[in-house]
Amino acid sequence: MYKYSVHNHTYHFNDLKTLMAKATPFRSGDALAGLIADSYEERVAAQICLADVPLKNFLSEATIPYETDEITRLIIDTHDAVNFKYISAYTIGELRDWLLSDDAHTTLLQQLQFAFTPEMIAAVSKIMRNQDLILVAQKCEVVTRFRNTIGLKGRFAARLQPNHPTDDPKGIAASIIDGLLLGSGDAVIGINPATDNPAQAHLLLHMMNELIHKFSIPTQACVLSHITTTLDLINKDAPVDLVFQSIGGTEKTNKSFGINLSMLNEAYEASLSLQRGTVGNNVMYFETGQGSSLSANAHHGVDQQTCEARAYAVARHFKPHLVNSVVGFIGPEYLYDGKQITRAALEDHFCGKLLGLPMGVDVCYTNHAEADQDDIDNLLLLLGIAGCNFIMGVPGADDIMLNYQSTSFHDALFVRKALGLKPAPEFESWLLQQGLADDDGNMLPSLTLQKQLMEKFL
Amino acid sequence: MQSNKNISASQSIKKYTQARIALGKKGVSVPAKEMLQFKMDHAHARDAVFSLLEIDKLSKELKSFNLPVFLLKSKATDKHLYLKRPDLGRKLDENSIEQLSVLRDMQYDVCIAITDGLSATAINNHAKNILVALMPLLNKANIKIAPLCLIERGRVAIADEVSSWMNAKLSLILIGERPGLSSPDSLGAYITYNPSIGLKDERRNCVSNIRPEGLKYKEAANKIFYLIKEAFRLKLSGVELKENDTNASLNNWHI
The missing domain is CATH 3.20.20.70 (Aldolase class I)
Incomplete structure (x- = not known):
């Protein structure tokens, strides 16, 4: 259970996938699926809440169960635990800040490719502005x-x-x-x-x-x-x-x-x-x-x-x-x-x-x-x-x-x-x-x- | 300036495809004439998406087939909602259901629904002409046709609900297809045997690109009639019902 309070209201998010869906910038497909935040406030509350989630949580809480989905199994089984140590102490918000810092350079980002899971990267993208997405992507080089x-x-x-x-x-x-x-x-x-x-x-x-x-x-x-x-x-x-x-x-x-x-x-x-x-x-x-x-x-x-x-x-x-x-x-x-x-x-x-x-x-x-x-x-x-x-x-x-x-x-x-x-x-x-x-x-x-x-x- | 020789080479390559090739370039950019032509074609496509059914004209045309005509609506109350919520376009609104409830005890072979889809222009221009070619074929084969339904802002699957109210064994829906830049008024026909609410799209057969510049009315009517006959013979429709030259176009799954 994740929660965040704004003024006198506390928003509850049952699980990680719900929190991520509610934190997603608005788009018609998520509305059609009935997954979006009910208000602008709830969306930003979810983003603030998501920013405090430790990366480690993403390894223990799958969005789709390991037992029922071979892609979840692929993600978990190929996770690079060795290189994950560079970033394992971070929350999503801290990961965003680090990605934008000069410490996160091309070679290091290449080294971390399998230390990132798709859900971690999707989550961090949800709290980033367009300019953040551009600057970090620019540092990556995939040849x-x-x-x-x-x-x-x-x-x-x-x-x-x-x-x-x-x-x-x-x-x-x-x-x-x-x-x-x-x-x-x-x-x-x-x-x-x-x-x-x-x-x-x-x-x-x-x-x-x-x-x-x-x-x-x-x-x-x-x-x-x-x-x-x-x-x-x-x-x-x-x-x-x-x-x-x-x-x-x-x-x-x-x-x-x-x-x-x-x-x-x-x-x-x-x-x-x-x-x-x-x-x-x-x-x-x-x-x-x-x-x-x-x-x-x-x-x-x-x-x-x-x-x-x-x-x-x-x-x-x-x-x-x-x-x-x-x-x-x-x-x-x-x-x-x-x-x-x-x-x-x-x-x-x-x-x-x-x-x-x-x-x-x-x-x-x-x-x-x-x-x-x-x-x-x-x-x-x-x-x-x-x-x-x-x-x-x-x-x-x-x-x-x-x-x-x-x-x-x-x-x-x-x-x-x-x-x-x-x-x-x-x-x-x-x-x-x-x-x-x-x-x-x-x-x-x-x-x-x-x-x-x-x-x-x- | 391009040399004459260059222009003639460009022209000769153009005859092999309708694609926008040999446009020339100014610097790296498309010349004004071609650029504006593209904008005009896009304008036609956009206007088609937001075009409205000409209800009076269409109901008059439909009545000429000597069948009752029902004017129905989906639950999508306007075009913008229709585009965002395909689920609402698949359901009849309350008033439409009430109208159809009088047919509850009837039995029909074929239910024909007509809906704007993504191009009312397609229906306004072609629906009558296809039916003129198709109806005699159905009548000759002693197929019992249900009252015709003209539906505003429907998706393909709304035919499932319509047919279920009429107890029809097969549904045919004529729908405006997603406009392409060169085809703002292309009409599609979907055929479903034993229609029921919630069935999967692989249960349907499609005849696509019906318009004078594409699949002509008479050919389209022949194909539709062939599929209907085969569906009744085999008691099925969809992927298991093959029609050699039916090209169920890949790009119409949006509808």
Whole structure:
């Protein structure tokens, strides 16, 4: 039982998950789940109360019982008790202050990744302002490698997302060519297939494999099929670079996605064995998003941001090349407007980074959310400053298959230009070699390359 | 300025996809014309989300099918609440339940509900046209159709409650889909055999993207009719009822 008194009223919070839910900055999804504070006062009372909770409590009081959830078991069983000693005396409030201090530097934060549990990090984020989330995330550096290096300071990558409503190979190729010519695609060239048809996915993987090898592009490809489809394709010798899966933060959420930890492990091992990376072997690509557990009716009374942070415990177990929170895709019943989307994106990026993940964000919204491109521009810059590893590059920010608005090739160039950031180093060299960029990072037209690409793929 | 050669290369790449490619750039930014076109498309989508059912026009159109027409409402009292509380959009308000209670002792094969969903524009533009194509098929097959229900601010699952009041063996709901930038008036049709309150979405079949630029009325009506016939034959609907070329679109699970 947790409690806090304001004037003559004492607020009681039955358990840690209730306290965390009540302390969460307002968002529509937690309201829909009936978990939010009943008043502004109760919310801040919960935050003040949460600030006094010792980190040690998080090791003894699980938000979802150890016995009933394999992700709780993963969190507890992989907890780094040795490094936890650095922070074991802190409360949540003291952890927030320490994270912002100069003592918490990049190397030490990297060392503590497994000393933090998702719930500790979710809790501390709830008492932090947006600027706190940005400053601390900026100190984290999570670098991953496959055919290039993603996440170095001063770098900002983009996933080229060339989706097409019927998976037409030429339609997809046209978008890929456009994206490459505008400097996108260093994070991955990643296609969301319109259907989960294995033959079509195989065809698209072949096309991208040919593209990457014929034009010596230092990047990786992915068709974002269900993990079971990808595993079958690996067994059929398809050229699989990164293995994709959507994941959630409770066992039951993952069950609704048709996966569990052992299936993820099987796909991870299969993908590692292909040895297709040239500069490293981070082979997984995960997508997450606040609200997935509520949507699957699998949240156990835990707020959506804490469920999201728990998904990061799943992700980090498999040393992914890329993780992104598809923050605004789920719709206004979970994140209502630009303000809520922005807050959630900064929380997700912060939590993911502290827990050791190569975080990117799909800065996006649907047409029934109270948001527009101005919200996207603001959030893009905040994430660029926070050191986000990558964003999406969608032609004109309009995904014609998934019917939502994300960020464009131009948006990635905007962030790089406004903040002086560069693409992944290997990809940057390729752009220079191809005459697509000059030494200052300005993008140039290359008719020769465009012609070669079009002749080969269109 | 772009060279002529560059422009022609850009144009030739555009023909392969409806995606916004070859937009050109000014500095690193999208040129004004394309930027404003995007804003216009978003404006259409936003207006569609907040559009209202043209009740008078629609009820007149529905009455032309010689069936009683009920005008109902969900528990979501306005659009903003509708967007925040999908649970309220799945339930009928008290007054609607009272209206339907007169049908308590009836039996029907198919209940047809029509609701705005995320685009009333879709219903205003297409609902009548689909029914014009579909009704003769149902009548020819001697399917007993319940009174038509026009529902304000409903979600897909509200058809479960409506059908249960009418004792219908199968429900069909026509609903405005979440608008995309290029499709502010796309209509979806969901078919559920043996509908009951609280059932899971995998029990439904969906025919998506119905509009003149997408799946045309006649094709849509044929698909819907095929699914209804198959549902009655197999006594089920949902994932176990396959229709080879039905592409139950991934992105409509919000509705």
